[in-house]
Amino acid sequence: MIRFSNVSKHYPPNTCALEHVNLHIKPGEFVSIVGQSGSGKTTLAKLLFAEERATKGKIVVGDWDISSIHTSDIPVLRRQIGIVFQDFKLLSRKTVFENVSFALEVAGEERKRIRDIVPQVLKIVGLSDKHHRYPRQLSGGEQQRVSIARALVHRPKILVADEPTGNLDTIHAHEIIQLLKKINEYGTTVVLVTHDRDIVNALKKRVVTIADGRIVSDIERGKYLIS
Amino acid sequence: MSFLLSVARLGKFTFQNIFRNFWLSFITSTIFVLTLVTINAVLFMNVAAKAVLEAVEQKVEITFSFLPETSESIVTSAQGYLRGFSQVRDVQFIPSDEVLANFQDRHQADEVILSSLDELGENPFGHSLVVTTYSTEDFEFIREAMETPEFSQYIKEQDFTDYQLVIEKIKSLNTRTRYFGFGLAALFSLIAIMIIFNTIRVAIYVHRDEIAIMKLVGANDWFIRGPFVLEALLYSFLSTLVMVAIVFAVFGALQIQMTLFFGDAWQGTVDYFRDNAFIIFGLQFATLALLSLLTTAFAMRKYLKT
Numbered sequence: 363m364i365r366f367s368n369v370s371k372h373y374p375p376n377t378c379a380l381e382h383v384n385l386h387i388k389p390g391e392f393v394s395i396v397g398q399s400g401s402g403k404t405t406l407a408k409l410l411f412a413e414e415r416a417t418k419g420k421i422v423v424g425d426w427d428i429s430s431i432h433t434s435d436i437p438v439l440r441r442q443i444g445i446v447f448q449d450f451k452l453l454s455r456k457t458v459f460e461n462v463s464f465a466l467e468v469a470g471e472e473r474k475r476i477r478d479i480v481p482q483v484l485k486i487v488g489l490s491d492k493h494h495r496y497p498r499q500l501s502g503g504e505q506q507r508v509s510i511a512r513a514l515v516h517r518p519k520i521l522v523a524d525e526p527t528g529n530l531d532t533i534h535a536h537e538i539i540q541l542l543k544k545i546n547e548y549g550t551t552v553v554l555v556t557h558d559r560d561i562v563n564a565l566k567k568r569v570v571t572i573a574d575g576r577i578v579s580d581i582e583r584g585k586y587l588i589s
Numbered sequence: 590m591s592f593l594l595s596v597a598r599l600g601k602f603t604f605q606n607i608f609r610n611f612w613l614s615f616i617t618s619t620i621f622v623l624t625l626v627t628i629n630a631v632l633f634m635n636v637a638a639k640a641v642l643e644a645v646e647q648k649v650e651i652t653f654s655f656l657p658e659t660s661e662s663i664v665t666s667a668q669g670y671l672r673g674f675s676q677v678r679d680v681q682f683i684p685s686d687e688v689l690a691n692f693q694d695r696h697q698a699d700e701v702i703l704s705s706l707d708e709l710g711e712n713p714f715g716h717s718l719v720v721t722t723y724s725t726e727d728f729e730f731i732r733e734a735m736e737t738p739e740f741s742q743y744i745k746e747q748d749f750t751d752y753q754l755v756i757e758k759i760k761s762l763n764t765r766t767r768y769f770g771f772g773l774a775a776l777f778s779l780i781a782i783m784i785i786f787n788t789i790r791v792a793i794y795v796h797r798d799e800i801a802i803m804k805l806v807g808a809n810d811w812f813i814r815g816p817f818v819l820e821a822l823l824y825s826f827l828s829t830l831v832m833v834a835i836v837f838a839v840f841g842a843l844q845i846q847m848t849l850f851f852g853d854a855w856q857g858t859v860d861y862f863r864d865n866a867f868i869i870f871g872l873q874f875a876t877l878a879l880l881s882l883l884t885t886a887f888a889m890r891k892y893l894k895t
């Protein structure tokens with residue numbers, strides 16, 4: 363599903379965010395990418411959805427070599443990868459429903475399909491009854507669920523979440539992780555970037571640890587190793 | 590995906606852009622209108638000045654009065670000679686009777702002159718030739734041509750109304766206003782370009798969150814750029830409409846005064862604008878739209894990194 367082959371990423375002038383990364387993620391996996399702040403986790407996620415380009419190496423998503431993806435193809439890639447951030451990135455002037463349907467509108471989806479899909483994903487994240495609310499009328503956990511719903515509208519094969527619980531308290535964080543597990547059980551490959559030790563340890567899924575831009579461990583049913 | 594649906598959504602985003610920055614949109618359109626109105630004022634002056642010049646030039650004539658005893662055949666041969674020049678528009682032969690009648694007409698109120706004419710008992714005037722040229726600049730040429738000994742010995746006097754000064758004045762006024770007008774129009778165009786650039790820049794800035802999310806969720810590129818392109822087009826189109834309304838409103842409002850002042854030249858100019866409205870205003874819209882599209886493209890390149 364996802365394969366990094368000897369990938370390096372340098373930021374000018376002299377930052378090596380990633381160095382010789384080799385990583386293979388199989389379809390349907392739930393992988394946690396962990397490491398200290400500044401270790402290169404976000405960079406790895408950005409390479410995945412072509413927000414950044416690898417300096418060296420090859421990145422394949424599905425059957426698609428995106429190492430030198432054409433700018434005009436990036437929207438196509440983004441519709442195959444759901445993306446979730448720490449800061450939700452919701453539009454404050456739009457309701458929950460509009461925030462989610464926005465993703466379909468700007469991809470040119472038919473109105474009828476939008477009316478079908480949006481309630482479905484809102485149901486998955488458990489926000490059916492709050493679809494008319496504005497983001498400020500929701501808790502942090504609920505806002506993050508809206509952003510997950512938005513990430514799901516294109517029925518992506520991959521969901522990338524960069525510190526999705528970073529702004530949430532423990533209880534809401536736990537809810538979000540449960541939601542990601544549920545989505546993974548439906549068959550979506552989940553890449554979770556986090557530095558939350560408790561979450562990783564409770565998950566009992568594959569853990570890839572990065573330090574200074576290199577993968578230092580990769581363990582099935584792993585634990586958070588580095589303190 | 591249906592084309593209409595996309596256009597409708599683009600339109601929605603565009604109108605959001607425009608109304609969220611209402612004053613900016615208002616100022617942009619106003620500057621556009623000012624630019625267009627200035628350009629049309631210059632254009633109008635130009636067309637009007639040409640029409641006035643033409644009218645004046647048509648009135649300019651040079652009259653050769655022959656000696657009373659000169660035979661008609663000599664005068665008509667001079668007429669033929671003059672007609673041979675390409676600069677000459679027309680040569681009118683006026684027989685001596687008519688010259689006398691015209692003279693009497695002109696001096697109807699002057700008893701002394703009329704009675705002294707009566708005393709003379711015979712027509713003191715010879716035949717005349719009235720020459721009109723295509724251009725007042727050919728006057729000198731015609732006068733020199735008549736200095737040939739063949740005819741000059743029969744000519745009593747030549748007389749021309751001195752419109753030259755008037756014409757020069759109109760011409761120099763027109764040249765000056767044209768330079769001034771073009772300068773003003775260029776200045777306004779420059780301001781218009783800067784304004785549209787800034788408007789699009791602000792629109793991009795105001796929508797930076799939306800744009801970031803659009804990119805995130807895989808929006809089509811033209812969906813991100815479309816609203817700004819459409820916005821620029823819309824400003825151009827709306828201001829063209831307003832300008833056309835202003836131009837014809839001004840024409841209507843000034844109809845009476847201007848006809849008094851310019852005579853036929855005014856109506857001719859208005860007609861010129863009306864008959865060529867599509868070309869004149871269409872060209873202006875096309876130019877404005879092109880300029881603002883280029884500027885928008887430039888602003889997007891600079892601020893809408895993809």
Ligand SMILES: Nc1ncnc2c1ncn2[C@@H]1O[C@H](COP(=O)(O)OP(=O)(O)O)[C@@H](O)[C@H]1O
Pocket residue numbers: 373374377378379397398399400401402403404405406
């Ligand atoms: N756009 C950028 N330009 C330059 N350096 C960057 C940029 N983004 C990240 N970095 C650097 O790359 C390294 C890895 O950053 P990042 O991937 O954000 O780490 P993490 O997400 O693990 O905290 C850090 O040293 C960071 O300062």
Ligand SMILES: [Mg+2]
Pocket residue numbers: 403404405
């Ligand atoms: Mg990070």
